[in-house]
Amino acid sequence: MTPLLQxxxxxxxxxxxxxxxxxxxxxxxxxxMGIVGESGSGKSTLLNTLAGHLTPDRGAVRFDTRADxxxxxxxxxxxxxxxxSRTDWAFVHQHARDGLRMNVSAGGNVGERLMAxxxxxxxxxxxxxxxxxxRVEINEDRIxxxxxxxxxxxxxxxxxxxxxxxxxRLVFMDExxxxxxxxxxxxxxxxxxxxxxxxxxxxxxxxHDLAVVRLLADRLMVMKDGHVVETGLTDQVLDDPxxxxxxxxxxxxxxx
Amino acid sequence: MIRVENVSKSFTLHNQGAAVIxxxxxxxxxxxxxxxxxxxxxxxxxxxxxMRMIYGNYLTASGRIMxxxxxxxxxxxxxxxxxxxxxxxxxxQFLRVxxxxxxxxxxxxxxxxxxxxxxxxxxxxxxxxxxLNIPERLWQLSPTTFSGGEQQRVNIARGxxxxxxxxxxxxxxxxxxxxxxxxxxxxxEEAKARGTAxxxxxxxxxxxxxxxxxxxxxxxxxxxxxx
Amino acid sequence: xxxxxxxxxQDLQEDRGMNDYNFAYLDEQTKRMIRRAILKGLAIPGYQVxxxxxxxxxxxxxxxxxxxxxxxxxxxxxxxxxxxQGADDxxxxxxxxxxxxxxxxxxxxxxTTEASVIQTRHRIPEAxxxxxxxxxxxxxxxxxxxxxxxxxxxxxxxxxxxxYGLMHVKLYEDIAQHGAIATAYAYPVKVGGRYVMxxxxxxxxxxxxxxxxxxxxxxAGREQRIYALPPYTQVVSxxxxxxxxxxxxxxxxxxxxxxxxxxxxxxxxxDAGGRLFMCSDTDYCAARQAAGHRGAxxxxxxxxxx
Numbered sequence: 001m002t003p004l005l006q007x008x009x010x011x012x013x014x015x016x017x018x019x020x021x022x023x024x025x026x027x028x029x030x031x032x033m034g035i036v037g038e039s040g041s042g043k044s045t046l047l048n049t050l051a052g053h054l055t056p057d058r059g060a061v062r063f064d065t066r067a068d069x070x071x072x073x074x075x076x077x078x079x080x081x082x083x084x085s086r087t088d089w090a091f092v093h094q095h096a097r098d099g100l101r102m103n104v105s106a107g108g109n110v111g112e113r114l115m116a117x118x119x120x121x122x123x124x125x126x127x128x129x130x131x132x133x134x135r136v137e138i139n140e141d142r143i144x145x146x147x148x149x150x151x152x153x154x155x156x157x158x159x160x161x162x163x164x165x166x167x168x169r170l171v172f173m174d175e176x177x178x179x180x181x182x183x184x185x186x187x188x189x190x191x192x193x194x195x196x197x198x199x200x201x202x203x204x205x206x207x208h209d210l211a212v213v214r215l216l217a218d219r220l221m222v223m224k225d226g227h228v229v230e231t232g233l234t235d236q237v238l239d240d241p242x243x244x245x246x247x248x249x250x251x252x253x254x255x256x
Numbered sequence: 257m258i259r260v261e262n263v264s265k266s267f268t269l270h271n272q273g274a275a276v277i278x279x280x281x282x283x284x285x286x287x288x289x290x291x292x293x294x295x296x297x298x299x300x301x302x303x304x305x306x307m308r309m310i311y312g313n314y315l316t317a318s319g320r321i322m323x324x325x326x327x328x329x330x331x332x333x334x335x336x337x338x339x340x341x342x343x344x345x346x347x348x349q350f351l352r353v354x355x356x357x358x359x360x361x362x363x364x365x366x367x368x369x370x371x372x373x374x375x376x377x378x379x380x381x382x383x384x385x386x387x388l389n390i391p392e393r394l395w396q397l398s399p400t401t402f403s404g405g406e407q408q409r410v411n412i413a414r415g416x417x418x419x420x421x422x423x424x425x426x427x428x429x430x431x432x433x434x435x436x437x438x439x440x441x442x443x444x445e446e447a448k449a450r451g452t453a454x455x456x457x458x459x460x461x462x463x464x465x466x467x468x469x470x471x472x473x474x475x476x477x478x479x480x481x482x483x
Numbered sequence: 484x485x486x487x488x489x490x491x492x493q494d495l496q497e498d499r500g501m502n503d504y505n506f507a508y509l510d511e512q513t514k515r516m517i518r519r520a521i522l523k524g525l526a527i528p529g530y531q532v533x534x535x536x537x538x539x540x541x542x543x544x545x546x547x548x549x550x551x552x553x554x555x556x557x558x559x560x561x562x563x564x565x566x567x568q569g570a571d572d573x574x575x576x577x578x579x580x581x582x583x584x585x586x587x588x589x590x591x592x593x594x595t596t597e598a599s600v601i602q603t604r605h606r607i608p609e610a611x612x613x614x615x616x617x618x619x620x621x622x623x624x625x626x627x628x629x630x631x632x633x634x635x636x637x638x639x640x641x642x643x644x645x646x647y648g649l650m651h652v653k654l655y656e657d658i659a660q661h662g663a664i665a666t667a668y669a670y671p672v673k674v675g676g677r678y679v680m681x682x683x684x685x686x687x688x689x690x691x692x693x694x695x696x697x698x699x700x701x702x703a704g705r706e707q708r709i710y711a712l713p714p715y716t717q718v719v720s721x722x723x724x725x726x727x728x729x730x731x732x733x734x735x736x737x738x739x740x741x742x743x744x745x746x747x748x749x750x751x752x753x754d755a756g757g758r759l760f761m762c763s764d765t766d767y768c769a770a771r772q773a774a775g776h777r778g779a780x781x782x783x784x785x786x787x788x789x
Contacts, residue, residue, distance in 0.1 A: 028334050079644045086648075101652075104631070105659055108652045115655065116648025122658055122723040144659050190356060197368070215354060219333050233312060233333045240314040244270030251271070 002064050004029045004170060004202050005050075010059035012049045018226035019045035023059070025221065025231065029169065032196060032203045034217030034234060036210060036249070042226035043206045044174060050204065051091050051172045052081050063088070063170070086116050090163035094175040096155030099162070100147045106133060106158055107143040113166045132161040136191060153184035157191065164195065171196075171203040177212055189215055210253050214238055222246045257422050257453035258287040258310065263319030263329065265309060279305055283319065283477040285455075289421075292444065292454040294464050297474040303457045304349070306474055307424050310455070311346045312336040323422055341369050346424045347415035351407040353399060359385065359410055360395040366418040377417070384413040388439055405431045409440075416443050423447060425456040429463045441467055507554040507587040513537055517555035517709070521700060524711030529678030530642070531625050536707040546579060546604060547704030549621035553602045556617055556700065557583065562590045564598035569606040569746065569763030576604075595766050605668075607689040609745045609767040612697035614714055620683040622703040625710065627671045627681040647679050650721060658726055667731070673719045674712060682718075688730050688746045693718040735760045738780030740771035 003026035012019035020042035027033055037043045048054045050061055052073055062070045063084070073081055085091065093099035100109055110129040111119070119125050130140045136157040138150075147155050156176065163171065176192065177185040193216060196203055207213055213220060213234060220234040222245065230243040241247045266278040280302050287293045295303040308314040309328075310321055316329035323344055326335055340346075345366070353362050363384060364377035372380075385395060388409040394402070399410045408431045415423065428444070429437045437460070444467050448454060458464035464471075505511065513535075520534040539547040557563065563583055567576040571593040579602060580591050592598050595610040604621040612618060628638045631649050641647065650671055657665040670687040673679050682693055683701060693699070699712040712718070722728040733747045738759045745767060750759040759780050762768035772781070 026334075031334065031337070082644060082646065101631070104652055105656060107659060108656050111655055112648055112652050114648075115651040116646060120651070120724050122655060123725050125655065126659075186356060190354065193354065218337055232315075233336060235313050236315060239308070240267075242268070242315065247269065248271050 001028065002070065003027060004031075004064050005204075006060070006062040006070060007050060008060045008062070010046070010049055010056050010061065012045050012054055012056050018042070019054075020049065020223070020226045021058075023221075023228055027170075027202055027204065029202055030200050031219060032201075032205065032217045034213035034220045035204065035206045035223060036208060036213055036220065037223035038208060038249075040225070041223040043223050045226075046223070047172055047174055047204060047206045051089065052085060053091075086113055087166050088169050090166075090168040090171045092156075092159055092163055092171065092173040092176050094178045096147065096152065096159045099159040100155060102148050103146060105144045105146055106138065106150075109147065109158060109162045110165050113162065117166060128165060129161075132165050133158075135195070136161045137187075151184075153180055153188060156180065156188060160188075160191070160195070164199065164201075167199065169200075169202060171201055173203060173205040175207055176205065177209070178207070185212075192216060210238065210249065222249065257289050257324060258285070258455060259320070259322040260285045260306070260310065261320045261322070263306075263309065263321060264317045265305065265314065266317060278479040280309075280474075280477050281479045283309075283474070285472045287422075287453045287455050289451045289453050290448055291470070292448055292456060292468045294468040294471045295455065295457050295474055296464075296471050297478070301478050302474045304426060306477075307346075307426055307455065307457065311344065311424055312340070313346075341366075342418075343420060344422045344424070345415050345418065345420035347412055347426060347428055349426045349430065351399060351411040355400055356398050358396045359390065359399045359402075362399060362410060363413045363417055366414060370418055380417055381413065384416060385410070387443070388413050389436060405433070405436070408432060409436060412440055412443070416447070419447070419450060419452070421452060423452050423454045425454065427457055427459060429458065429460045437463065504586040506559070507557050507583065508539075509537065509551065509554045513551075514555040517551055520709045521552065521555065521711060524700070524709050525698070525713050527678070528712050528716045529674035529680040529710060531708040531710050533707055534709050536704045539704065540582075541578075543705035544623070546575065546602075546621040548702030548706075548709070549602050549604070549619050549704075550579060550582070550702075551704060552619045552700050552702035552709060553583065553600060554587075556619065557587055557589055557600055559587070559589065561599045562592050562597055563587075564592050564595065564601045564766075565603075566601070566606060566608065566764070566766075567604045569608075569748070570765045572765065593766050594770070595764075605684050605686075606746065606763060607685055607692045607695075609742075609762070609764040610770075611692075612695050614696045616697040618695075618697050618699045620685075620699065620701045622681070622683045622701045622708070623705075625681060625701070625703040625706050625708040627669075627679055642678060645677065647673075650679055651723070654721060654723065654726075658723070664722065664726060664728075670728075671721050673721060675716050676719075679721070680710060686731070686746060687720070687728075688732070690718070690720045690728070691730050733760065736778060737762045737768060737771075738778045740768045740776045740781070741778040742768070742771055742776070 005027040008024050010023040011021040023046055035043045035046060049056045056074060060072045061074050062072050065071050107126060107129040110132050111125040114125050114128060130143060133140055133143060138154055138157055147158055177188050205216055217234045220237045221228050222230040224245045230237055230246045237246060238250055241250050260283055263283040265280045266276055269275045283306060297303055305314060309316050312328050319329060321328040323339060326339055328336060360378055360381050363381035367377035367380060390406060390409055399407055412428055428440050441463060517534060520532045524532045537551060539550055541547060565576045565580045567573040583589055584591055595608045600617045602619040626638055628641060628649055631653055632638050654664050668686045669681055669684045670690055671679055672682055696714050698714060701710045720728040736743045737745060737747060739761045742762055745762045745764060747760040748763045750761060752759050
């Protein structure tokens with residue numbers, strides 16, 4: 001079976017400083033990969049490099065495009081990469097403000113990606129937007145409200161709807177529940193789990209929260225100082241950690 | 257269906273002076289289709305450890321663990337995930353669930369994972385929960401607030417929702433009263449009759465004697481304890 | 484322009500040669516630079532070409548872009564017309580016309596059919612233009628995406644990669660808030676099937692006229708951009724399948740000449756709120772009246788109205 005994403009020897013440096021290095025893995029359809037690490041571990045650098053927001057200094061990120069099979073997105077032309085990030089890929093930012101247009105209505109935010117790929121029927125676009133708002137549990141009577149009038153959790157759910165409306169196959173998430181209240185986080189995690197399963201999504205999720213990763217991810221990579229120190233099945237890495245740093249992380253988690 | 261060959265394992269605690277704790281050496285067992293094998297041995301001898309190694313939850317340092325055609329000790333994560341979805345079921349000692357998910361959906365989850373529709377999966381889940389005497393009024397609640405016995409029964413219902421060809425059971429009858437114990441044993445018998453290969457840990461001797469065909473004493477594999 | 488000068492001022496200027504303007508005010512090198520920008524604009528219809536906008540003897544916001552384009556395009560043989568909101572006789576139109584009379588000495592006219600170069604603000608003349616004519620538009624904000632995307636870097640990328648989804652988001656928002664696309668002027672268009680362009684603040688009524696036989700040049704002085712449409716370029720106003728573009732049409736005929744197909748200005752004529760609707764294009768109205776057409780409110784012929 002062809003992997004959906006094939007990451008080979010990715011490295012990103014900031015001058016002499018290592019952002020991330022020697023990262024390789026394959027991701028298959030329907031798999032969720034968690035990347036954990038503390039601040040400065042390189043996890044956000046890695047995520048942004050994989051998603052095409054940063055250019056790596058080394059390595060390849062091959063994606064199984066529908067039309068042409070495995071293509072290296074690092075060497076792709078910019079128009080192609082931007083098209084990919086509007087259709088097959090999605091990126092959920094930690095702060096909803098970075099992933100939404102705050103001065104455009106909720107419906108417009110969700111419809112934008114559809115319009116960007118050629119949707120030209122107002123009624124259909126609005127119907128899709130309404131449907132998606134429902135799926136992320138935002139009341140449809142808020143479709144014409146601006147996100148600036150939404151709570152943090154709602155903004156984050158709107159961001160998810162905006163990203164998933166074109167049916168992407170790979171979703172990048174950067175601390176998707178960071179900064180949200182605990183109960184709001186919980187609701188968001190349930191939503192994400194459900195959508196990932198329903199839509200057969202693959203996802204790469206960066207977080208520092210081990211509980212989030214145990215809930216959402218099938219596989220796990222632990223990063224420290226720009227390197228991947230351990231990788232494997234999530235439950236295995238958390239229950240039988242091999243690397244000293246992973247053991248430290250796991251034992252540091254507070255039990256409720 | 258299960259063939260464990262010469263497996264070993266040790267834990268290295270890097271943050272405690274790199275202490276190395278060997279827990280298994282020369283582990284061996286087989287479980288054939290339709291067979292129920294019990295793991296025995298003193299507490300701490302390695303029964304749960306071996307079970308977790310077979311499930312892929314613990315890494316195996318050396319040796320082979322064949323479940324069907326797959327060597328779990330060497331398999332890629334993707335292959336183990338696939339195995340767990342279709343072939344290998346595991347009923348652990350403790351229920352660990354996503355909070356806020358309804359009991360019915362917790363039990364239906366393994367069927368949804370193999371592609372059953374929501375309706376079908378929930379119907380089957382309802383059957384099992386009814387069999388295990390979980391009242392219907394509890395089905396929409398999250399099991400996190402249930403009693404130990406109730407949680408264990410939900411756990412078991414989930415384990416039996418999808419007819420796995422291979423099943424690992426860790427203390428399935430603990431915390432259960434006589435009626436429910438009998439129900440669970442009946443479920444296990446049914447599975448055996450279907451040709452399921454079952455490996456179990458039973459502190460309950462009577463249960464063990466009733467449904468298990470063989471016993472394997474893991475003490476033989478424990479370094480330092482072996483006779 | 485400058486108020487009437489005293490004799491001594493005039494002598495002073497003549498001594499120093501201050502009355503010697505280069506033809507059409509701009510130096511030849513500047514004109515050449517602007518012509519290059521115009522050629523590039525014509526080669527890539529709708530694409531905003533940056534140019535080095537010069538200091539003009541009028542402030543930004545008063546048509547410096549249009550004036551620079553006209554200055555680069557005019558030759559001594561041209562006949563020049565200037566309209567502002569369709570009228571030849573507003574202060575700005577008169578000022579700009581006199582500016583070119585003084586600095587270029589070209590013939591001027593108010594008759595659309597007699598002009599070879601027409602500079603306009605906010606309207607396209609009603610009379611259909613010909614292949615031998617040039618229409619120069621004054622443009623305040625050339626970037627149609629500016630209000631939704633403040634970053635210049637990002638809007639340039641969007642044009643480069645033909646990523647115009649955001650344009651339709653704006654129209655979507657209009658329909659969601661107002662029930663219909665509310666944009667009444669500066670209605671965005673797609674030209675030559677490629678670039679999305681702001682046609683300058685002309686009423687959407689004029690959008691269909693953008694497909695014409697004349698050359699159209701657009702100049703934005705403050706924003707330093709020139710863009711262009713060669714003759715017969717395809718121009719499509721953006722819309723949705725279920726909310727198609729409609730050029731608004733007036734409910735009234737012109738009160739003076741009776742025209743039913745021209746864009747109208749509304750005039751309050753008395754303190755009781757009486758209204759008169761008349762053609763915004765003064766030359767078009769006058770020509771129709773001269774040909775004998777009369778509207779319901781037509782007064783007897785008055786000196787100076789033509």
